[in-house]
Amino acid sequence: MSLTVKFEKLLAGRSELFRASEVRELLKVTEGGDVISLAGGYPDPRVFPKDDLAEIAKEVISDEASRALQYSPTAGVTEFREELKKFMRRRGVTVRSDDDIIVTTGSQQALDLVARTFVEKDDEIIVELPTYLAALNAFRLSKPGMTAIPLDESGMRTDILESEIKRLKWLGREIKFIYTIPVAHNPTGITMSLERKKELLEIASKYDLVIIEDDPYSYFVYDDGVDITPIKTLDKEGRVVYMSTFSKILAPGLRIGWVLGNEYVTNVLERAKQTADLHTSTLTQIIAMEALRRGVVDKTIDKARQIYRVKRDAMLEALKKYMVEEAWWPNPVGGFFVMVFLPSYDIDTKKMLPEALKKGVAYVPGASFFANGMGWNTMRLNFSYPSPEQIDEGVKRLAGLIQEKLTGEKVRITPISFFKSGGMF
Amino acid sequence: MSLTVKFEKLLAGRSELFRASEVRELLKVTEGGDVISLAGGYPDPRVFPKDDLAEIAKEVISDEASRALQYSPTAGVTEFREELKKFMRRRGVTVRSDDDIIVTTGSQQALDLVARTFVEKDDEIIVELPTYLAALNAFRLSKPGMTAIPLDESGMRTDILESEIKRLKWLGREIKFIYTIPVAHNPTGITMSLERKKELLEIASKYDLVIIEDDPYSYFVYDDGVDITPIKTLDKEGRVVYMSTFSKILAPGLRIGWVLGNEYVTNVLERAKQTADLHTSTLTQIIAMEALRRGVVDKTIDKARQIYRVKRDAMLEALKKYMVEEAWWPNPVGGFFVMVFLPSYDIDTKKMLPEALKKGVAYVPGASFFANGMGWNTMRLNFSYPSPEQIDEGVKRLAGLIQEKLTGEKVRITPISFFKSGGMF
Numbered sequence: 001m002s003l004t005v006k007f008e009k010l011l012a013g014r015s016e017l018f019r020a021s022e023v024r025e026l027l028k029v030t031e032g033g034d035v036i037s038l039a040g041g042y043p044d045p046r047v048f049p050k051d052d053l054a055e056i057a058k059e060v061i062s063d064e065a066s067r068a069l070q071y072s073p074t075a076g077v078t079e080f081r082e083e084l085k086k087f088m089r090r091r092g093v094t095v096r097s098d099d100d101i102i103v104t105t106g107s108q109q110a111l112d113l114v115a116r117t118f119v120e121k122d123d124e125i126i127v128e129l130p131t132y133l134a135a136l137n138a139f140r141l142s143k144p145g146m147t148a149i150p151l152d153e154s155g156m157r158t159d160i161l162e163s164e165i166k167r168l169k170w171l172g173r174e175i176k177f178i179y180t181i182p183v184a185h186n187p188t189g190i191t192m193s194l195e196r197k198k199e200l201l202e203i204a205s206k207y208d209l210v211i212i213e214d215d216p217y218s219y220f221v222y223d224d225g226v227d228i229t230p231i232k233t234l235d236k237e238g239r240v241v242y243m244s245t246f247s248k249i250l251a252p253g254l255r256i257g258w259v260l261g262n263e264y265v266t267n268v269l270e271r272a273k274q275t276a277d278l279h280t281s282t283l284t285q286i287i288a289m290e291a292l293r294r295g296v297v298d299k300t301i302d303k304a305r306q307i308y309r310v311k312r313d314a315m316l317e318a319l320k321k322y323m324v325e326e327a328w329w330p331n332p333v334g335g336f337f338v339m340v341f342l343p344s345y346d347i348d349t350k351k352m353l354p355e356a357l358k359k360g361v362a363y364v365p366g367a368s369f370f371a372n373g374m375g376w377n378t379m380r381l382n383f384s385y386p387s388p389e390q391i392d393e394g395v396k397r398l399a400g401l402i403q404e405k406l407t408g409e410k411v412r413i414t415p416i417s418f419f420k421s422g423g424m425f
Numbered sequence: 426m427s428l429t430v431k432f433e434k435l436l437a438g439r440s441e442l443f444r445a446s447e448v449r450e451l452l453k454v455t456e457g458g459d460v461i462s463l464a465g466g467y468p469d470p471r472v473f474p475k476d477d478l479a480e481i482a483k484e485v486i487s488d489e490a491s492r493a494l495q496y497s498p499t500a501g502v503t504e505f506r507e508e509l510k511k512f513m514r515r516r517g518v519t520v521r522s523d524d525d526i527i528v529t530t531g532s533q534q535a536l537d538l539v540a541r542t543f544v545e546k547d548d549e550i551i552v553e554l555p556t557y558l559a560a561l562n563a564f565r566l567s568k569p570g571m572t573a574i575p576l577d578e579s580g581m582r583t584d585i586l587e588s589e590i591k592r593l594k595w596l597g598r599e600i601k602f603i604y605t606i607p608v609a610h611n612p613t614g615i616t617m618s619l620e621r622k623k624e625l626l627e628i629a630s631k632y633d634l635v636i637i638e639d640d641p642y643s644y645f646v647y648d649d650g651v652d653i654t655p656i657k658t659l660d661k662e663g664r665v666v667y668m669s670t671f672s673k674i675l676a677p678g679l680r681i682g683w684v685l686g687n688e689y690v691t692n693v694l695e696r697a698k699q700t701a702d703l704h705t706s707t708l709t710q711i712i713a714m715e716a717l718r719r720g721v722v723d724k725t726i727d728k729a730r731q732i733y734r735v736k737r738d739a740m741l742e743a744l745k746k747y748m749v750e751e752a753w754w755p756n757p758v759g760g761f762f763v764m765v766f767l768p769s770y771d772i773d774t775k776k777m778l779p780e781a782l783k784k785g786v787a788y789v790p791g792a793s794f795f796a797n798g799m800g801w802n803t804m805r806l807n808f809s810y811p812s813p814e815q816i817d818e819g820v821k822r823l824a825g826l827i828q829e830k831l832t833g834e835k836v837r838i839t840p841i842s843f844f845k846s847g848g849m850f
Binding site: 004005006007008010011013014018019020040042043045048050051053054055057058059061062065066068069070071072104105106108109112116117118120123134137138141176177208210237238239247251252253254255262264265267268271272274275276277278279280281282283284287 | 429430431432433435436438439443444445465467468470473475476478479480482483484486487490491493494495496497529530531533534537541542543545548559562563566601602633635662663664672676677678679680687689690692693696697699700701702703704705706707708709712
């Protein structure tokens with residue numbers, strides 16, 4: 001359609017950064033159809049403590065309307081921030097005397113504020129390879145250079161990290177932070193070993209770098225013996241900025257996340273947030289605060305972990321049963337996802353998506369999680385939302401399609417080839 | 426305090442843009458004390474329909490938890506957007522066939538998204554003189570050039586607007602939009618005449634410019650015979666992007682605003698919002714939707730208008746009774762504020778604020794509303810939150826202080842000197 005007003009021209013400068021994602025548009029169209037979605041990252045609604053929340057919402061509006069419905073401080077409702085500090089300590093996350101907490105409109109806003117305050121055009125940031133696509137999208141708006149460090153099954157390859165830092169220093173780049181999802185990583189489900197976390201901190205200390213620790217999933221680790229110590233807790237120098245969210249442990253519709261870190265940082269984030277949305281909904285903050293106080297959050301975490309473990313197992317079983325032999329996936333000890341690596345570079349999962357949708361199954365093509373322009377033979381599969389039956393059927397449909405496509409050169413993808421530095425990705 | 430980690434250096438690039446506002450810090454400290462605040466823009470909590478909202482919140486969580494507590498589309502809950510379109514039409518705001526609506530986390534986010542999508546460094550934008558300070562704060566983050574057009578009692582001076590546009594064109598500047606609050610303007614309470622609105626549209630059409638129409642206050646016009654036709658409704662070309670908010674007509678704690686405009690624009694805003702906070706709280710959107718459906722919003726508007734009219738009258742009476750004779754203020758036909766112009770340039774209201782706080786009264790120094798670095802002899806007074814008694818006492822304290830300060834040169838501030846182009850400001 002041609003426009004009377006030249007909006008295209010007026011918005012042109014930003015159009016590349018704000019262009020529509022083809023994948024997203026494709027997935028949008030299929031919503032609500034007969035398609036089994038392994039694409040999103042939605043919690044199972046059975047997990048929502050709806051009776052508790054209905055009661056809490058009614059109470060806080062009836063009893064304290066003049067607070068719950070009014071404007072509130074940009075950093076968050078004061079008592080809620082205190083409650084969050086207690087929650088952090090209960091979860092084993094160290095809160096230092098020079099730390100503070102700022103509430104954000106979901107952890108997406110935390111990522112956006114971190115990007116807007118730390119990063120200027122031509123600064124450098126370090127991310128994991130692969131990493132959460134919405135973090136990449138938030139960061140790239142500040143037009144930084146981006147260096148991606150491969151993972152292995154113990155998490156970020158700290159040896160590669162150090163050699164990359166040396167290279168960046170040699171180039172004269174200003175490194176603003178290292179972004180990591182150490183526990184139950186999105187999209188791979190990998191968890192960083194204690195040793196790696198310590199190495200990461202040593203390197204950060206040696207080169208005086210900030211670590212942004214994103215932790216939405218440590219509440220959902222399904223296997224025993226997995227170390228989930230936060231990097232924040234191991235940090236003796238206050239260089240870790242930690243963030244988490246209520247989206248998986250209570251309800252995403254409340255849009256509540258938070259950032260815990262040095263008060264110098266939270267103060268700057270607060271001023272950026274003032275311009276971004278003034279403050280997060282007072283009502284949903286007070287609902288979340290009451291849910292913490294009444295033990296609803298802890299109860300929800302326990303219930304959810306059980307439900308998601310069953311689904312994780314269902315997905316691993318379905319993959320084992322149906323998926324082509326040469327495909328490979330890291331073992332997801334926690335979180336919501338499995339990332340599958342397909343054994344042929346002839347298969348581009350983004351190009352394959354429309355065919356998969358026709359077969360009645362959706363996934364997220366993996367390339368968007370790779371900051372180095374690769375990963376086109378990977379896909380992220382979600383198990384938190386679909387039922388075990390849907391997971392079985394969805395994986396079956398997907399595996400059938402992949403089998404059909406596998407006519408070209410096959411490569412046996414193994415942890416060794418996956419993790420080889422400068423190798424396959 | 427010295428930091429172990431060099432956060433100052435890492436955040437230095439943005440520190441100027443995200444520096445703490447002295448005024449804000451001052452006003453923060455005095456919260457909850459014996460000080461009468463004429464500073465904020467808070468609704469009177471008596472206006473909140475708390476029983477209705479408590480009931481609605483309980484119902485929507487109990488009956489539709491799997492929707493109300495879940496993630497929802499970035500542009501807003503679909504049915505809510507439809508309900509908003511109906512509300513807009515009911516309010517006399519034209520919704521074109523090529524228009525769409527996007528829900529935002531308060532209108533602050535609408536301002537932020539507009540800035541982030543339309544404006545790049547060195548673009549030019551046009552604002553009113555004075556104008557809403559949080560809009561200026563949102564816009565400046567994109568580092569634009571900013572041209573400010575004086576108001577008179579009929580609104581934006583369109584003659585000055587056109588001559589400024591010609592000058593900017595001559596300079597080769599790219600003008601991205603004209604930002605206006607035409608009805609019950611913040612901070613002055615002035616409303617643009619129908620004639621001026623038409624002239625503004627003619628000029629926008631002639632030079633092919635976009636108008637951003639910010640409308641939080643047209644619900645609260647207290648005097649008869651005031652034309653409140655939205656510019657959006659007069660626009661035959663689709664060049665007006667209209668925004669409003671539930672903060673004053675239901676409850677600010679819900680954090681719900683919206684933008685109505687050409688779908689090309691709302692699509693780009695939607696993609697920017699995806700990175701900013703993924704979506705606005707599903708729960709508060711659904712609460713607002715039900716409040717619209719059940720007539721709670723219309724009822725709240727009627728009730729609030731009556732309450733605020735009494736308070737507006739109380740403030741005008743107090744000003745007449747106590748304020749120094751040579752001071753001047755435009756007549757606020759609507760909205761939440763009166764802007765007072767003091768008759769001496771020796772009085773800097775920002776410097777005077779600590780003294781006022783000591784005397785037990787707070788206000789917002791006017792300079793922050795002036796994009797041309799002036800206005801230091803002005804102050805914005807709020808009447809929506811304090812009681813009529815507090816308004817009387819607050820203005821009395823303030824007038825007393827100003828009388829004490831008025832030892833130097835006095836200037837009789839009049840509409841004529843105020844509105845003289847390139848004159849007193």
